[in-house]
Amino acid sequence: MKASPGARSWMAAGVRHELLTRALPALRHEMAAPVSVMRMSTLLLKRQLAANTAVDTAAWLERVTQIEGQVAALASGVRSLRDWELATHDDGITRSALVAQCTSLMRVAFELNGIGLKIDEALAPAEGEPRFAAAAALRYMALGALGHLHDSVPGLGAIRVEAEGDDALRFIASPGVAAPVEPMAGAHRAPRALAIDAVALQALADGLGYGVVVEGESVRLGLGAAMNPA
Amino acid sequence: MNVLIVDDNQAAADLLQELLVLQDHTARCTYTGREALDVAAGEHFDAALVDLTLPDFPGTEVARQLRAAARGEPPLLVAISGYSADEASNAAGLFDHHLQKPIDFDVLDRILARPLAG
Numbered sequence: 001m002k003a004s005p006g007a008r009s010w011m012a013a014g015v016r017h018e019l020l021t022r023a024l025p026a027l028r029h030e031m032a033a034p035v036s037v038m039r040m041s042t043l044l045l046k047r048q049l050a051a052n053t054a055v056d057t058a059a060w061l062e063r064v065t066q067i068e069g070q071v072a073a074l075a076s077g078v079r080s081l082r083d084w085e086l087a088t089h090d091d092g093i094t095r096s097a098l099v100a101q102c103t104s105l106m107r108v109a110f111e112l113n114g115i116g117l118k119i120d121e122a123l124a125p126a127e128g129e130p131r132f133a134a135a136a137a138l139r140y141m142a143l144g145a146l147g148h149l150h151d152s153v154p155g156l157g158a159i160r161v162e163a164e165g166d167d168a169l170r171f172i173a174s175p176g177v178a179a180p181v182e183p184m185a186g187a188h189r190a191p192r193a194l195a196i197d198a199v200a201l202q203a204l205a206d207g208l209g210y211g212v213v214v215e216g217e218s219v220r221l222g223l224g225a226a227m228n229p230a
Numbered sequence: 231m232n233v234l235i236v237d238d239n240q241a242a243a244d245l246l247q248e249l250l251v252l253q254d255h256t257a258r259c260t261y262t263g264r265e266a267l268d269v270a271a272g273e274h275f276d277a278a279l280v281d282l283t284l285p286d287f288p289g290t291e292v293a294r295q296l297r298a299a300a301r302g303e304p305p306l307l308v309a310i311s312g313y314s315a316d317e318a319s320n321a322a323g324l325f326d327h328h329l330q331k332p333i334d335f336d337v338l339d340r341i342l343a344r345p346l347a348g
Contacts, residue, residue, distance in 0.1 A: 029331070032312040032330075032331040032332055037239070037241050039333070040245035041245060043249060043335055044245060044249055047249065047252050066241065070241075108282075108283045112288070112290075112313070
């Protein structure tokens with residue numbers, strides 16, 4: 001039985017949920033950092049008070065200023081969660097920023113599993129770079145390409161992200177030097193049985209209206225909307 | 231205890247150092263894996279608090295090398311991370327403890343007090 005358009009939309013939504021689940025540890029890590037500094041700062045003030053040390057007004061003012069800075073960083077992190085809402089209007093994103101953000105989100109998760117992420121020099125930020133519409137959708141697509149190679153290539157050692165033409169990216173898997181690792185082992189996701197296979201990646205692309213091509217151990221992602229979303 | 235702190239978040243590392251000193255420990259801050267290993271080569275530490283996500287190489291590698299290079303008793307190795315112990319499952323076995331950020335200092339105090347009490 002062929003999947004109905006509604007079923008395909010649900011499949012795409014499920015893949016987006018899975019990808020967001022994988023990105024969550026990094027997003028949480030980014031927000032935990034300012035909370036950690038705030039917590040230590042207040043604890044330090046409390047312990048200094050309890051120790052009856054002389055109050056150094058200048059030092060305390062510096063500490064409070066530091067806490068204010070961390071509150072601002074946390075607020076920015078909370079606001080950035082809207083980047084993941086497809087319905088939110090956004091200003092688009094440059095190709096280099098897209099690659100930098102998505103590889104940054106997954107870098108630790110991949111490195112903890114011995115997989116490197118490499119970015120082609122041609123993807124360094126540049127003046128006057130064009131912006132591609134619908135940044136939220138593109139984030140899911142780029143994470144989908146990374147997730148697909150992570151889940152489907154045995155003995156994966158690294159993924160290289162390259163520019164292709166003016167409006168596409170290519171994600172290329174290469175083998176590791178260590179003993180092959182089960183592709184799904186240690187992955188940051190729950191439930192762990194949900195691999196981003198080629199069908200899942202295609203469903204995501206169809207749902208968001210982008211062109212994606214899986215060619216062996218590489219994925220080509222067109223950044224311009226290829227069609228109307230399914 | 232003499233504690234080595236390894237964290238690229240300098241504000242966090244410096245605060246941690248101040249807190250440990252208030253608890254009558256001595257502590258040394260380092261902000262990269264390389265710096266930590268260089269410092270540890272010339273000084274004995276009873277414990278090392280190691281962030282798993284460092285700019286130059288993984289905290290797991292720092293732990294592995296600290297343990298391998300130890301002359302005598304290896305330092306108590308404590309992983310500190312925004313990631314949970316489950317998410318950083320490859321660190322299991324390398325570290326004696328795993329603390330998730332933001333750190334619960336009551337737990338850290340207990341961890342660092344235990345060897346002295348024993």
